[in-house]
Amino acid sequence: AQSVTQPDIHITVSEGASLELRCNYSYGATPYLFWYVQSPGQGLQLLLKYFSGDTLVQGIKGFEAEFKRSQSSFNLRKPSVHWSDAAEYFCAVGRNYNTDKLIFGTGTRLQVFP
Amino acid sequence: SQTIHQWPATLVQPVGSPLSLECTVEGTSNPNLYWYRQAAGRGLQLLFYSVGIGQISSEVPQNLSASRPQDRQFILSSKKLLLSDSGFYLCAWSVGDSYNEQFFGPGTRLTVL
Numbered sequence: 165a166q167s168v169t170q171p172d173i174h175i176t177v178s179e180g181a182s183l184e185l186r187c188n189y190s191y192g193a194t195p196y197l198f199w200y201v202q203s204p205g206q207g208l209q210l211l212l213k214y215f216s217g218d219t220l221v222q223g224i225k226g227f228e229a230e231f232k233r234s235q236s237s238f239n240l241r242k243p244s245v246h247w248s249d250a251a252e253y254f255c256a257v258g259r260n261y262n263t264d265k266l267i268f269g270t271g272t273r274l275q276v277f278p
Numbered sequence: 279s280q281t282i283h284q285w286p287a288t289l290v291q292p293v294g295s296p297l298s299l300e301c302t303v304e305g306t307s308n309p310n311l312y313w314y315r316q317a318a319g320r321g322l323q324l325l326f327y328s329v330g331i332g333q334i335s336s337e338v339p340q341n342l343s344a345s346r347p348q349d350r351q352f353i354l355s356s357k358k359l360l361l362s363d364s365g366f367y368l369c370a371w372s373v374g375d376s377y378n379e380q381f382f383g384p385g386t387r388l389t390v391l
Binding site for chain 2: 209
């Protein structure tokens with residue numbers, strides 16, 4: 165069965181430190197991959213996406229993610245975290261031609277200390 | 279540009295009362311539409327999706343129902359709310375071009391007392 169795993173429920177970093185959020189997926193074919201961010205009480209905003217091509221993708225707010233087929237991973241990175249990055253981050257996968265359904269991970273809550 | 283609206287933003291309802299949450303999308307035609315629930319501290323659970331008017335698929339058995347009376351309108355309903363229906367409800371849409379990218383609304387916070 166298809167699944168997405170975000171092994172880190174909660175991560176705390178200091179402002180200015182680098183960040184990596186992990187995402188592993190189980191899928192029969194090469195999936196479409198997404199990272200979304202959710203601020204408290206808000207909807208989800210798309211950070212970046214991977215469909216094909218270059219395995220290192222750039223997103224908004226200085227985030228990037230790398231698709232590694234051999235590791236079934238799509239980890240999110242940022243070289244220097246800002247206090248405003250504190251939020252919940254969701255990884256999602258999908259490749260359904262009829263419904264566009266996505267499978268979401270359980271999320272990683274990022275806390276940033278000044 | 280496309281926009282998605284949800285209302286109300288917050289709702290407090292007693293157990294056993296009915297529910298109607300509305301979601302509308304502007305700026306696109308024939309979108310796929312989705313209802314998700316997010317319980318406190320939990321991930322997103324897909325409740326319903328729709329690929330067209332009157333076409334509703336349910337993902338999990340529950341106390342809720344969904345309807346799509348118009349192309350860009352998606353409604354989440356219940357006849358009698360349960361305590362366990364409390365949560366944050368998110369509506370989303372996609373263009374249906376198979377790239378799976380979904381765009382989310384601002385959400386509705388439902389508290390059942």
